[in-house]
Amino acid sequence: MQIPTxxxxxxDGNGRWAEQRRLPRxxxxxxxxxxxxxxxxxxxxxxxxxxxxxAFSSENWGRPQEEVEALMGLLGSFLKKELSQLQKRGxxxxxxxxxxxxxxxxxxxxxxxxxxxxxxxxxxxxxxLSYGSRNELTRAMQTLGRExxxxxxxxxxxxxxxxxxxxxxxxxxxxxxxxxxxxEMRISNFLLWQMAYSELYFTEALWPDFSRDxxxxxxxxxxxxxxxxxxxxxxxxxxxxxxxxxxx
Ligand code: FPP
Numbered sequence: 001m002q003i004p005t006x007x008x009x010x011x012d013g014n015g016r017w018a019e020q021r022r023l024p025r026x027x028x029x030x031x032x033x034x035x036x037x038x039x040x041x042x043x044x045x046x047x048x049x050x051x052x053x054x055a056f057s058s059e060n061w062g063r064p065q066e067e068v069e070a071l072m073g074l075l076g077s078f079l080k081k082e083l084s085q086l087q088k089r090g091x092x093x094x095x096x097x098x099x100x101x102x103x104x105x106x107x108x109x110x111x112x113x114x115x116x117x118x119x120x121x122x123x124x125x126x127x128x129l130s131y132g133s134r135n136e137l138t139r140a141m142q143t144l145g146r147e148x149x150x151x152x153x154x155x156x157x158x159x160x161x162x163x164x165x166x167x168x169x170x171x172x173x174x175x176x177x178x179x180x181x182x183x184e185m186r187i188s189n190f191l192l193w194q195m196a197y198s199e200l201y202f203t204e205a206l207w208p209d210f211s212r213d214x215x216x217x218x219x220x221x222x223x224x225x226x227x228x229x230x231x232x233x234x235x236x237x238x239x240x241x242x243x244x245x246x247x248x
Pocket of ligand 1: 011012013014015016017029030032033036053054055056057060074075078127182207
């Protein structure tokens with residue numbers, strides 16, 4: 001089985017999971033945290049190197065205050081509880097997004113854990129928090145604009161690599177596979193630049209029901225796909241023969 005180096009997940013459907021059971025939405029999010037824990041664990045076992053989870057979008061700030069506060073509370077307790085697990089398993093925590101919008105207590109715990117796990121090298125768990133791709137791109141343009149204005153960078157010399165380097169994800173390869181749960185078939189402002197060639201996988205399962213088996217099914221489907229990066233199938237076969245090894 002071909003294992004993606006970088007798996008990104010839009011964890012959708014917590015609210016519906018709770019509503020279907022006539023429970024408050026926050027219980028769906030709480031159940032969603034359990035899925036996070038089991039999926040992180042399974043990804044480690046599978047040898048996935050980078051796992052990015054869309055935990056809170058720029059747009060999620062617009063939800064009822066009660067839900068935003070409850071989500072922040074869950075995030076804080078997840079982070080506090082998880083530090084020892086991350087250390088034990090050799091997982092490095094990273095975060096992308098407008099992190100200075102997070103409540104100070106959360107951003108402090110986050111910064112501490114990012115620092116404390118910086119030398120772990122078995123897997124990167126990357127949390128997208130207060131993240132929106134257009135916001136990330138706008139901030140990157142502002143950085144590059146300042147470099148151009150100061151004369152450090154000539155506009156004609158600007159490359160795709162410069163743009164990639166100005167994004168929050170500069171230290172992380174592009175996702176190979178995106179999974180979105182809950183049957184919605186949208187990208188919802190997630191990693192727009194980085195997903196130019198990612199394989200997309202949509203499942204009806206709501207995030208609290210997304211199991212290790214369903215993760216395996218997604219990866220099996222990914223293994224069967226042929227990624228051509230804009231080339232023809234014949235070109236890829238030729239280059240595989242020349243390289244003497246399979247490409248993905
Ligand atoms: C989408 O479900 C999910 C979210 C907005 C938040 C995801 C958060 C978690 C899984 C818990 C916290 C995360 C971590 C990493 C501790 P939805 O509420 O949009 O569901 P709906 O579309 O059914 O309403």
